[in-house]
Amino acid sequence: MLDQAVLQHLQGNRDRQLEKLFELLSIAGIASRNDGQCQRAAQWLADYLQQELGFQARIAETQGQPNVLGECIKSDDAPTVLIYGHYDVQPPDPLELWDTGPFEPAIRNGYIYARGANDDKGQLFAHLMAIKSWQQAGGGLPVNVKVFFEGEEEIGSPNLEPFVAAHAKDLSADAALVSDSAFFAKDVPSITYALRGLVYIELTLRGPSRDVHSGQYGGAVANPLNALARIISQMHDDSGRVTIPGFYDDVNDLTQQELDSWQKLPFNENAFASELGLHALAGGEDGYSALERLWARPTLDCNGIIGGYTAPGPKTVIPSTALAKISMRLVPSQNPEHIVRQIEEFLSRHTPSGMQAELSVMTKARPVLLQTDSPAMSAAKAAYAEGFGQEPALIRCGASVPVTELIQRLLGIDAVLMGFGLPDDRLHSPNERFALDQLYGGAIASAAFMQNFAGRQ
Numbered sequence: 001m002l003d004q005a006v007l008q009h010l011q012g013n014r015d016r017q018l019e020k021l022f023e024l025l026s027i028a029g030i031a032s033r034n035d036g037q038c039q040r041a042a043q044w045l046a047d048y049l050q051q052e053l054g055f056q057a058r059i060a061e062t063q064g065q066p067n068v069l070g071e072c073i074k075s076d077d078a079p080t081v082l083i084y085g086h087y088d089v090q091p092p093d094p095l096e097l098w099d100t101g102p103f104e105p106a107i108r109n110g111y112i113y114a115r116g117a118n119d120d121k122g123q124l125f126a127h128l129m130a131i132k133s134w135q136q137a138g139g140g141l142p143v144n145v146k147v148f149f150e151g152e153e154e155i156g157s158p159n160l161e162p163f164v165a166a167h168a169k170d171l172s173a174d175a176a177l178v179s180d181s182a183f184f185a186k187d188v189p190s191i192t193y194a195l196r197g198l199v200y201i202e203l204t205l206r207g208p209s210r211d212v213h214s215g216q217y218g219g220a221v222a223n224p225l226n227a228l229a230r231i232i233s234q235m236h237d238d239s240g241r242v243t244i245p246g247f248y249d250d251v252n253d254l255t256q257q258e259l260d261s262w263q264k265l266p267f268n269e270n271a272f273a274s275e276l277g278l279h280a281l282a283g284g285e286d287g288y289s290a291l292e293r294l295w296a297r298p299t300l301d302c303n304g305i306i307g308g309y310t311a312p313g314p315k316t317v318i319p320s321t322a323l324a325k326i327s328m329r330l331v332p333s334q335n336p337e338h339i340v341r342q343i344e345e346f347l348s349r350h351t352p353s354g355m356q357a358e359l360s361v362m363t364k365a366r367p368v369l370l371q372t373d374s375p376a377m378s379a380a381k382a383a384y385a386e387g388f389g390q391e392p393a394l395i396r397c398g399a400s401v402p403v404t405e406l407i408q409r410l411l412g413i414d415a416v417l418m419g420f421g422l423p424d425d426r427l428h429s430p431n432e433r434f435a436l437d438q439l440y441g442g443a444i445a446s447a448a449f450m451q452n453f454a455g456r457q
Contacts, residue, residue, distance in 0.1 A: 001386070002386050002444065002447055002448045002451060003137075003138050003447075003451060005137040005138055006130075006133045006134055006137050006138040006447050006451075007133075007444065007447075008137065009132075009133040009136055009137035009138075010129060010130070010133045010440070010443050010444060010447065011440075013132075013133070014440065017125075017129050017132070017443075018107075018112075020048065020052070020125075021105075021112075021121070021122065021125045021439075022105045022114075023044065024041065024044055024045070024048075024087070024116075024121050024125065025103065025105040025112075025114040025115075025116055025117060025121055025122075026103050026104065026105060026114075027040050027041040027044060027103070028089070028092075028102075028103045028115070029041035029042075029065075029087055029088050029089060029116075029151065030088065030089055030090070030091050030154075031064070031065050031088035031151060031152045031153070031154050031155045032091065032154075032155050033091075038065040038066065038087075038088055038151045039059075039065075039066060041087045041088070041151070042059050042065075042066045042067070042068050042087065042149070042151055043059065045057075045068045045087060045149055046058060046059050046068050046070070048128070049068070049070040049128075049147065050070075052132065053070075053072065053128065053131050053132060053135060054072060054135060055070040055071060055072045055145075055147070056070060056071055056072070057069065057070035057071075057147075058070070060163070060167065062151075062152070062159040062163055063158075063159050064151070064152050064155075064158060064159050065088060065151035065152045066151050067148065067149060067150050067151055067163060068087070068147070068148070068149040068151075069146075069147070069148055069167070069170055069171075070146065070147045071144070071145065071146040071147070071170075072131075072141055072144065072145050073144045074140060074141050074142075074143065074144050075144070078142070078143050078144050078454065079143050079144065079174040079175070079453055079454060080143065080144040080145070080146060080172070080173040080174050080175075081143050081144070081145050081146070081173060081174070081175050081176070081177060081449075081450060081453060082146045082147070082148060082171055082172075082173035082175070082176040082177070082407070082411075082413075083127045083145065083146070083147045083148070083176070083177045083179075084147075084148050084149075084150070084176060084177070084178045084179075084180075084403055084407070084415070085120050085121075085123060085124030085127070085147075085148075085149050085150070085178075085179060085180065086120045086124070086149065086150040086151070086152075086153035086154070086180065087116075087120070087121060087124065087149050087150070087151060088150070088151045088152060088153055088154050088155075089115045089116040089119070089121070089154060090115065090119070090154050090427075090428045092115045092430070094430065095430075097430035097431070098430045098431055099113065099431055100113055102114060102115040102430075102432075103115060105117065107436070110435055110436050110437065111433040111434065111435050111436065112433060112434045112435075112436065112439070113431055113432070113433045114432065115432055116432070117425075117432050117433055117434040118182075118421045118422075118425040118427060118432060118433065118434040119180070119421070119425075119427045119428070119432065120153070120179070120180045122420075122421075122434040122439055123179040123180060123419065123420050123421060123434075123442065124149065124179065125439070126179065126420055126439055126442035126443045126445075126446055127147075127177065127179065127442075127443075127446045129439075129443035129446070130443050130444075130446035130447035130450065131145060131446075133443075133447060134447060134450065138447075141450065142450050142451050142453075142454035143450050143453055143454045144173075145450070146170070146171065146173055148171055150403065153180075153403075156363055156402075157402050157403065160402060160403060160406060161402075161406055161410070164403075164406045164407070164410050164411070165410055168410060168411060171407075171411055172411065173411070173413060174376075174413065174453075175374075175375070175376035175379075175413060175414070175415075175416065175453060176376075176407045176411070176413055176414070176415040176416070177380075177415065177416055177418050177446070177449065178401060178403060178404055178407070178415045178416070178417050178418070179417075179418050179419055179420060179442065179446075180401055180417075180419065181397060181401065181417045181418075181419025181421065182419045182420075182421035182422060182423055182425070183419065183420075183421065183422055183423070183438075184265055184266075184267075184393055184395050184423070185265075185266055185267075185422075185423060186422055186423075188265070188266065188393055189384045189387075189388040189390060189391070189392040189393070190392050190393045190394075190395045190419065191377070191380060191381070191384070191392045191393075191394055191395070191416065191417055191418065191419075192395055192396065192397045192417040192419065193369070193370045193371075193372050193377075193394050193395070193396065193417070194295070194296075194331075194332055194367070194368065194369045194370065194396040194397070195367060195368045195396070195397050195399065195400055195401055195404060195405070195417075196295075196298070196329040196330055196331055196367050196397070196398050196399065196400060197329070197330035197331075197334065197336060197364075197365045197366045197367035197368070197400055197405070198327060198328070198329060198330065198336075198363055198364070198365040198400045199327070199328040199330065199336045199339050199340060199343075199361065199363070199364055200303075200325070200326070200327045200328075200361075200362045200363040200364075201325075201326050201327075201328075201340075201343065201359055201360060201361055201362060202323060202324070202325055202326075202359075202360040202362060203228070203231075203323065203324045203326060203347070203357065203358070203359055204321060204322070204323045204357070204358040204359075204360070205224040205227055205228050205231075205321065205322045205323075205351070205355050205356070205357055206224065206320065206321050206355060206356040206357075206358070207221065207222055207223065207224040207227075207318070207319070207320055207321070207354070207355050208221055208318065208320050209320060210320050211308075211309075211317040211318065211319050211320050212317065212318050212320075213316065213317065213318075214316040214317055214318050215316060217318055218318060221318055222352050222353075222354050222355055223318045223319070224307060224318075224319055224320070224321055224322035224355060225305075225307045225308050225319055225322040227322070227351075227352045227355055228305065228307070228322040228323075228324055229305075230350075231347070231350050231351070232302050232305075232324060232326075234350060235300055235346075236300070239285060239286040239287075240283070240284050240285045240286055241285050241286075242298065242299075242300045242328075243346075244300070244339075244342050244343060244346050245342055245345060245346065246338065246342045247298065247300075247339065247342060248298070249338070250333040250334045250335065250338070251297070251298060251331055251333065251334065252331075252332065252333055254292065254296050258296075259292075261393070261394065262289075262291050262292075262295075262395075264393075265291070265393060265395070267290070267291060269281055269289075269290045272290065283299075284297060284299065285297055294398045295395070295396035295397065295398055296331055296396060297331065298328065298329060298330050298331050298334060299328065299329045300326065300327075300328045301326065301327050301328075301329075302324055302325070302326050303325040303326065303327050304324070304325040305322070305323070305324050305325075306322070306323045306324075306325075307319045307321060307322030307323060308322070328343075329398060329400075330366075330367045331367050332367045332368065332369035333367070333369075334367055335366075336364040336365070336366060337364075340359075340361055340364070343359065344359060347359060365400045365402040365405065366402075366405045366409070367400075367405070368404050368405040368408055370404070370408070370414050370415065370416070370417070371414050372394055374414055374416075375453065376414065376416050376453060377414075377416055378452075379449050379452035379453040380392075380416045380418055380445075380449055380452075382448065382452050383418075383445040383446070383448035383449035383452055384418075384445050386444055386445060386448040387441040387442060387443075387444040387445030387446075387448060388441045388445065397417075401417070403415075404417065416449075418442075418445065418446070418449070420438045420439070420441065420442035420445070421434065421438065422435060422438060
């Protein structure tokens with residue numbers, strides 16, 4: 001059981017903690033904007049770590065927005081926990097759809113409403129609440145704690161890998177906590193143990209040197225838009241399977257234990273489709289359930305096509321270029337580099353004569369599979385039982401959290417994805433929110449994890 005003095009402090013100081021969280025939420029740290037707000041948010045966190053929590057903390061500059069590093073070392077003999085979060089947020093647009101200002105945090109019906117309330121300031125702050133209570137009521141932290149708060153997660157973390165590699169000593173730990181995920185459903189606490197990776201490309205086809213008249217040249221000049229549409233259509237067969245040679249070379253089958261546990265989750269395919277305004281789910285490969293296709297099968301999707309004349313009214317041209325944005329979600333054991341090579345080979349065979357194909361790789365992130373029986377995972381499972389009244393379900397996620405794989409590969413430790421959000425928290429949308437119960441439960445779970453991982457009973 002969690003130290004009662006720590007629990008009572010967490011429960012008795014909620015108003016003060018909310019006040020500090022609201023200060024952080026009011027800072028519009030949007031990584032894509034160089035307006036100084038990310039620097040403000042980073043400085044707020046560094047000051048809070050030093051002045052409120054007794055940490056040594058500093059702002060660590062990157063080629064883009066700054067990161068924040070901090071640590072509180074209890075003892076050389078104590079285990080060390082690294083806590084990751086990101087303070088940057090998505091742009092709030094469209095502003096007119098917010099009921100209250102995106103950077104004017106408000107509480108309504110048990111939820112905090114603000115940009116970043118869930119993603120990721122609220123989840124990050126749950127750990128700071130736990131640290132505060134251990135420091136003030138628990139006689140000090142039961143473990144050594146390091147924190148790493150990133151400032152560019154919402155723009156794809158362009159400087160993250162070199163930063164982690166360069167600061168591997170600063171970030172070394174025995175376990176890592178990443179809270180940037182969600183419960184499977186309300187009242188279904190969840191720990192994510194696998195994430196899909198990502199390859200995002202832009203494919204450009206070039207035809208004539210300029211847009212040309214479709215009457216004077218149509219039939220003699222190949223149309224890049226037509227060719228691009230044909231290439232995209234050839235990337236799947238009729239059963240939904242990706243036709244890129246070697247695409248499935250490293251895809252592993254699920255265990256029966258995983259399949260059995262997923263069947264126990266409260267998931268209804270018809271309800272899932274209905275929420276999206278669909279009559280039925282039709283994407284992905286035949287022969288797999290929706291959860292299998294979402295979590296454990298790789299995908300290829302065209303995210304956008306650009307080319308030709310798109311303004312109102314007719315303009316009869318054959319465009320000189322056409323561009324497609326394509327994303328591929330990869331599952332554990334797939335290698336992004338291998339996938340890029342296979343795409344290049346596919347294009348070399350399918351690009352029509354007289355055209356040039358150019359492939360630009362915009363993003364690569366490796367998939368990750370985490371241990372489910374590590375000491376850190378065991379500590380987290382018991383911590384969820386304290387914070388939310390039951391042990392968590394173990395789930396996968398179809399999205400990517402790139403830092404998780406970097407922690408595993410570059411630091412040599414597994415992260416535990418202790419997410420506290422709910423699926424309907426409207427991430428990246430107007431009226432983003434975070435339930436107060438999730439914030440408070442998350443703080444208790446974080447405090448319990450530290451105690452559990454230290455081996456205290």
